[in-house]
Amino acid sequence: MNDSETLKLHSYWRSSAAYRVRIALNLKGLAYETVPVHLVQDGGRQHTPEYRALNPQGLVPTLVHGARVYRQSLAIIEYLDETWPTPPLLPARARDRARVRALAQTVACDIHPLNNLRVLQFLEREWSVPQAERELWIRHWVSEGLAAIETLLQDHPSTGSFCDGEAPGLADCCLVPQVFNAQRFGVDLAPYPTVARVNAACLALPEFDAARPENQPDAPASQ
Amino acid sequence: MNDSETLKLHSYWRSSAAYRVRIALNLKGLAYETVPVHLVQDGGRQHTPEYRALNPQGLVPTLVHGARVYRQSLAIIEYLDETWPTPPLLPARARDRARVRALAQTVACDIHPLNNLRVLQFLEREWSVPQAERELWIRHWVSEGLAAIETLLQDHPSTGSFCDGEAPGLADCCLVPQVFNAQRFGVDLAPYPTVARVNAACLALPEFDAARPENQPDAPASQ
Known part of the structure; x- marks a missing residue:
């Protein structure tokens, strides 16, 4: 370039x-x-x-x-x-691409939008929702979404070491940050063993490790 | 088939x-x-x-x-x-496809997930948020999202009769249902003239008209 x-x-x-x-x-x-x-x-x-x-x-x-x-x-x-x-971050066949996109969108459309900063700030600012309730809200949507992803991964022959086969792709790019968020808010991953396994396989790769929040230039020295 | x-x-x-x-x-x-x-x-x-x-x-x-x-x-x-x-529902060039997908995702990731039924049910069931407050919540996220879409449409030479040029596509498939929802909850479209213009151009087409909620087989006889 x-x-x-x-x-x-x-x-x-x-x-x-x-x-x-x-x-x-x-x-x-x-x-x-x-x-x-x-x-x-x-x-x-x-x-x-x-x-x-x-x-x-x-x-x-x-x-x-x-x-x-x-x-x-x-x-x-x-x-x-x-x-x-x-x-490639998406598989070649239309039907496989649809599956990977659906997994990615389950995170990006159905879990994360409910739990991002602007929403939590609205709950606090407009309705004075206490922190404990806000964290319940977060865990509710994360748990519901991860349960669906777990089912979709467990039930499908395309699932491999990663969400789709043996190479990481779009769905993994979304799943790992969502698991990071889940753990940040104390969601137990035990009910989602396939999610946990894929997450671990991803984080073992240097491309995922370098992208971790704590490895960013703007991460605070102590967190 | x-x-x-x-x-x-x-x-x-x-x-x-x-x-x-x-x-x-x-x-x-x-x-x-x-x-x-x-x-x-x-x-x-x-x-x-x-x-x-x-x-x-x-x-x-x-x-x-x-x-x-x-x-x-x-x-x-x-x-x-x-x-x-x-x-085609997406343009040919990668950069144009990205613009159309970003418009679609502004609806699908940042407006609609906050206002769908399961979220409104949570607010009512878990926190007893009164209906007037739930409608404020809906209008807040719709207005914020439509304002961003209006800016993105107004500022861009690719915007035509539709979100991208002179044929409807993925972004229009998302925008029209979101405008339907906005109107259902009393959001004034006056601040979003380009959104309103594109929405009207879409609804003039038989493909959009046939997809309207009121034209579905499961729509109630009187709404």
């Missing part, structure tokens, strides 16, 4: 949506620059006019590739996969 | 995720059978063991194509697009 094609990822170390894209960038072997967006300091730097100009929702991640701006983690990962096809 | 390739859509007339898939099926000119799943009667028929066997999350839609089962509305639409490529 020449300089005009530099990849810049606007990211926050603990954002699970940014974590997905970091994994995909690493699996593709793409060098990128991290531009930290602190989601809490100064009332949340994702709300500055400068960042909102890149991302009108005020959400991370945003990927800037040369002069162009890409938003929404799953759209970004598919963009990476279409632009740099090797190694 | 021979009989083994019959398309059956497990749907609920008012589900906006099912509505997305109905539009896509119609745009592809595919005949399909509607299998109604009543989300309210009998405590919600999406929770029966028979339906959960098809869809472990107990959510609609589910598409059955021959012997195979497809879940998650966006994954289903991309499956339809890959299996029946004409007319």
Whole structure:
């Protein structure tokens, strides 16, 4: 890539949506620059006019590739996969691609949106929902979603060491950050043995390890 | 298609995720059978063991194509697009595809998941959030999301009569059901003129009209 094609990822170390894209960038072997967006300091730097100009929702991640701006983690990962096809993050057959996308979307559409920072801030600010109740809310949606993913993984012959066969892909890019979030909020993984097994297989790979929240340049020294 | 390739859509007339898939099926000119799943009667028929066997999350839609089962509305639409490529629901270039997917995901990942039935039921059942407050919650997330979509549509040269150019596609399949939901809960569309214009252009097409909630076989006679 020449300089005009530099990849810049606007990211926050603990954002699970940014974590997905970091994994995909690493699996593709793409060098990128991290531009930290602190989601809490100064009332949340994702709300500055400068960042909102890149991302009108005020959400991370945003990927800037040369002069162009890409938003929404799953759209970004598919963009990476279409632009740099090797190694593929989606299988070849339409029916297998649909399965992988459905697993990814179970995380990205049905678990994570309920538990991200802006929603938890709404519950606290608008309704004064106590922290213990907010954590119950988080665990409820995480448990329900992971139970469905566990069933879909257990019941399907395509499941291998990873969500689809023997190489990590789009679904794994979503599952690992979701498991990170689950553990952060004290969800017991024992009822989801396949999820736990796939998560461990992923984290043993350097591409996943380098993407971990604690390995980001903007991670605090002590957490 | 021979009989083994019959398309059956497990749907609920008012589900906006099912509505997305109905539009896509119609745009592809595919005949399909509607299998109604009543989300309210009998405590919600999406929770029966028979339906959960098809869809472990107990959510609609589910598409059955021959012997195979497809879940998650966006994954289903991309499956339809890959299996029946004409007319395309995504543009040809990776960067344009990413834009369309990001618009679709703004609806499917950031607006709709917060406002669907299971979440509203949780708020009522677990926290006794009064109806007026639940409707405020809905309008908050809808307004925030539509404002971002309005900005993304207004600011981009790819926007045409539809979200991308002069033919409807994946983003329109998501936008129109979200606008239906917005209007159902009294969100004023005046601040989102481009959204309103695209929505009107879509609904003027027979493929969108046939997919409307009120035109479904399971819609009640008087609503």
